[in-house]
Amino acid sequence: MATSDPVYLRVVEDIRRQINDGTLPPGAPIPSRAQLTRKYQVGETAARHALRVLVTEGLVIGRVGSGHYVRERPILMPLHRWRFPEHPTPFAADLQTQGRRVTWEWQIDSTEATPEIARRLRLPLSAKLTRTRYLYRGEGRPLQLAISYEPVEFAAHLDEERRGVVARMSAHGVRITEIRETVHTRVPRPAEADALQLPAGTHVLHVERTHWAGERPMETSDIVLPGDRFRVTYSMPVG
Amino acid sequence: MATSDPVYLRVVEDIRRQINDGTLPPGAPIPSRAQLTRKYQVGETAARHALRVLVTEGLVIGRVGSGHYVRERPILMPLHRWRFPEHPTPFAADLQTQGRRVTWEWQIDSTEATPEIARRLRLPLSAKLTRTRYLYRGEGRPLQLAISYEPVEFAAHLDEERRGVVARMSAHGVRITEIRETVHTRVPRPAEADALQLPAGTHVLHVERTHWAGERPMETSDIVLPGDRFRVTYSMPVG
């Protein structure tokens, strides 16, 4: 509103307003650089900068050779976190119950505990761990990345029996009593942006999941979801 | 890695690598525009663009007149979501238990249900609601925004007794049995960026909380947290 702030922000705010109030519906074209310079009486740098801000905010996408368009707001996919079916991760199972075809691939290797993972599993640094990397796809597109860590002694037959952590640990005589998950948001790492085919400006939801047997953490995993397409739902009983 | 991708990305990737592997620790200065042009043999535009990308990624902050510095990674504040103390929202209580002074202010007014809120509370459109807006502060800085909606008939004495939803509903003979929360991430709205004093490039965590009495939703609220400072933790018992 203030006439003192940068001119590119004036442009950004005007376009953002038009997107929010529906004047520019999803899919609608945004004026080009040349049109913006004329319409708002600004230089090319300001017009260009304004468009870049809108792109990194995720409100708009740019198509080379064509133009900028209001981004279609994808429907946020719900992931319900209070059922624990017999699946590698509840996420995939939950997605399937919504009538979506979800496929996943994984690869297993050995690694040593990094400071972060050692802390989470309460193990000494460079303890031997089995690491499993998952990539989930739905309708062809990548949906979710996950990396699971657990002590090597529990990982026998991991590649054959794809049962959930709870069931598999139980087969080793370990009773999982609790699952804790921590959700935060951050900028995707380059590898993640690549694997999940994230458009510029989107963030990811990072879910840190740990399976506990009483006071002992038994398995931990990092689950990375495109922030613009997922919402994670939790249920807690009261009283 | 590929020598074909834009030169500014080469610069970004090199600096990002140095930040990640600790060569550039938090607080360390990033080479200035002039130094980058010399060091990487690129034009000023590329150097400038590289710095901007690092800033919007949240890895680096720029101080006018001084330079760019590796951003101090704020310690992510945990908010544990499995205790329900007698406080307006569990968030504030949880923060306090960590030895932080948290203050909050609120204002109450009346409003009609928007499509979104009507859906969540299963009420007809434009049903009469009491809306309470909260702003939480910790150590002077704004921490969290929340807007709570509930049918007017439960809101008596809302401004006097600041008890939690569960306790207050119970006084009206309504037993809350379940709390559901949905977490997603998005770009802050301008008013939120302003109220929470969010630096450029940060996202927010948006928690949608609903209190249920059996199959009836009784209260719903939108809780907005700075994505770069908060992590939300949930616990689920197994078996």
Add this chain to the structure above:
DNA sequence: GCCGCAAAGTTGGGGCTCCAAGGGTCGTCG
């Protein structure tokens, strides 16, 4: 009526420059 090609428009990378506002440093003056 349809096809293909050329021209025009658009994005995104990159270059150069000027300038205001502010931080840092060092030396001089009181």
Add this chain to the structure above:
DNA sequence: CGACGACCCTTGGAGCCCCAACTTTGCGGC
């Protein structure tokens, strides 16, 4: 010895330009 000011450096806003790669459009010919 301490305070203050000058000077240099840095960021961030803004302007203008060139070009490659790509999309869209419209026209002419078949």
